[in-house]
Amino acid sequence: MISVKNISRVFNQHRVVDDLSFEIRPGDVVGFLGPNGAGKSTTMKMLTGFLPVSSGSIEINGLSFTQSGREALKIKQNIGYLPEGAPAYSDMTVYQFLYFITQVRRMPRTTRQQAIGKVCEQVQLEQVLNKKIEHLSKGFKRRVGLAQALIHDPNILILDEPTDGLDPNQKYHVRQLIKNLAKDKMVIVSTHILDEVAAVCNRVIIIANGKKCFDDTPETLKKMSPLHNAVTLKLSYASDISGLLEIDGVLDMTHTPGTNYVTVFAQPGRYILGQVTSHIQYHQMPVDMVYPEEVRLDDVFRKITLESNQQEQV
Amino acid sequence: MSATLTIFKREFASFFATPVAYIFILIFLVMSGVFTFLFGEFYERGQADLLSFFDFHPWLYLFLVPAIAMRTWSEERKSGSIELIMTLPITTMQIMLGKFFAAWAILGLCLLMTFPLFVTVNYLGAPDNGVILAAYLGSWLMSGAFLAVGICMSATTRNQVVAFISAIVICFVFVLAGSPVVIDLFQMWAPNIIVDAIAGLSFLTHFQNMAKGVIVLNDVLFYVLSIAVWLFAAYVVIEQKKAH
Known part of the structure; x- marks a missing residue:
């Protein structure tokens, strides 16, 4: 278990991470979100022991980086980490680099080849195994970074923007990979792509200005959108729509004149699609189409982080 | 240890993966020949x-060793691989020593x-x-001290040029x-003990005996200590500055 208690990190008197606390248990796949400069990478650097905390404590499986060097090494042994930008030694070939990682991680000599073979299959690196890393494309470099994080089958995975620079097919593949790996591991993934969170994670932590402002499931995050369960209809021509507001469970309605699109918002936790369609049928309203709104996590994200910014300014 | x-x-392999080692060795040989x-x-x-041959070594190392030391940490910082290596289960000191050696x-x-020179004199x-063997050993020890300084400077910055020049x-x-110019300058007014202390810190003074083939424990200890002190300073700098 990862237990983070009230950690802060100060750079030049600027609090990059401010009193952050959370716990992560096996099976958790945490999407770590936040605007640029919110403190995501800094938090990940502290979780991996690269940076010391300015205050607070991090405990990983009951061990802490501040204790003896031996314990710090023990923690690091259990972590697979993909740093921001997926750095690697570019003068080495992919094989040399991965072999080097197995050596530093003190994997038994007999299992090294097998581990390299397995991880290269997982992240599809076989075709570039003997190429120098500096000659690889951005997508391959990212996958080399993923491979070195996965090679020792760690029970904690910390990935800083793992799909950055990958094409849509590769993104899909990496997401599936993380999902499959996640069963009994603790995974923390930072990303800018909110769809990724919905696709991969079972928990979302949003931080802004170094503070936590959301920690729950992606479904709960979606529910925070005004568009959650909302219904949009397109009118063939202007007609009386005031009756829609009186439907049980409807909170509000917007009408964009000129386009004849009407969006009906639901009260929290209510489903209104059925009532809205029967209302349309009953009143024989001139409607071309009706569809339930897709929640855009981007909007919710904006709302949450902007609110946090405003609070900060107050 | 492992x-x-x-x-x-x-x-070691990375020196040869790029032309760095070849060019360095070539320049070293040409320069030492010229000197x-x-x-x-x-x-x-x-x-x-x-x-x-050996008399010129301090001056040769002055420019060449910082050139080979400058990438040690600067490159790790610049490429971000410092974050990778330092989150692996390995201590900073182990990395430092591996790089130094x-x-x-x-x-x-x-x-x-430079063995052709050795063959030539013997011919x-x-x-x-x-004497020649002792001088070789002394020269290698001295280069270690230059190297430790260079590694420490490399630890302070992500810019290799800055690391090179400051080293x-x-x-x-x-x-x-330890040069006569400085010694004379101090001898005019400072007490002997200070002059000795300044001369005692010089890479030059401690090499002079070794170049003649005289290995004194004192000199060996000086270089070993210099290496240890500068590498430890580099260690402290890395631990303090890795965040930036």
């Missing part, structure tokens, strides 16, 4: 020894490659090969401390 060896192997034969008057002296091995290799006369400046101070 972790240090792993880092050593990687670093020995042109400025050292190897033939004109008419003596079967390598004094004219790898670069030091390159310097050792350079010295080994031309009957030199005291014990040259600091090495220059340590070489110059």
Whole structure:
């Protein structure tokens, strides 16, 4: 278990991470979100022991980086980490680099080849195994970074923007990979792509200005959108729509004149699609189409982080 | 130990993965040849020894060693791989030592490659090969001290040029401390103890005996301590500055 208690990190008197606390248990796949400069990478650097905390404590499986060097090494042994930008030694070939990682991680000599073979299959690196890393494309470099994080089958995975620079097919593949790996591991993934969170994670932590402002499931995050369960209809021509507001469970309605699109918002936790369609049928309203709104996590994200910014300014 | 060896192997191989090692060795050999034969008057002296070769080593190292040391940490910082290596289950000291010994091995290799000189003096006369061996050892030890300074400077910055120049400046101070110019300058007014202390810190003074083949524990200890102190300083800098 990862237990983070009230950690802060100060750079030049600027609090990059401010009193952050959370716990992560096996099976958790945490999407770590936040605007640029919110403190995501800094938090990940502290979780991996690269940076010391300015205050607070991090405990990983009951061990802490501040204790003896031996314990710090023990923690690091259990972590697979993909740093921001997926750095690697570019003068080495992919094989040399991965072999080097197995050596530093003190994997038994007999299992090294097998581990390299397995991880290269997982992240599809076989075709570039003997190429120098500096000659690889951005997508391959990212996958080399993923491979070195996965090679020792760690029970904690910390990935800083793992799909950055990958094409849509590769993104899909990496997401599936993380999902499959996640069963009994603790995974923390930072990303800018909110769809990724919905696709991969079972928990979302949003931080802004170094503070936590959301920690729950992606479904709960979606529910925070005004568009959650909302219904949009397109009118063939202007007609009386005031009756829609009186439907049980409807909170509000917007009408964009000129386009004849009407969006009906639901009260929290209510489903209104059925009532809205029967209302349309009953009143024989001139409607071309009706569809339930897709929640855009981007909007919710904006709302949450902007609110946090405003609070900060107050 | 095995972790240090792993880092050593990687670093050593990386010198040869790029042209760095080849160019370095080539320049070292050309320069030492130029110094020995042109400025050292190897033939004109008419003596079967390598004094004219070793005498120039401090000045040769002054420029060449910072060149090989400058990438040690700067490159890790610049490429971000410092974050990778320091989150692996390995200590900073193990990384430091692995890097140091790898670069030091390159310097050792350079010295080994000057064997034609050794063959030449042995062909031309009957030199005291014990003296030559001692001088080689001394020279290698001294290069380690230069290297440790360079590694420490490299630890302070992500810019290799800054690391190179600051290492040259600091090495220059340590070489110059023992030169007649500085000694005379201090001798005019300072008590002997201070003059001795300044001269005692010089890379030059401690090498002079070794170049003549005299290995004194004092000198060996000085270089070993210099290496230890500068590497420890580099360690402290890395631990403090890795965040930036």
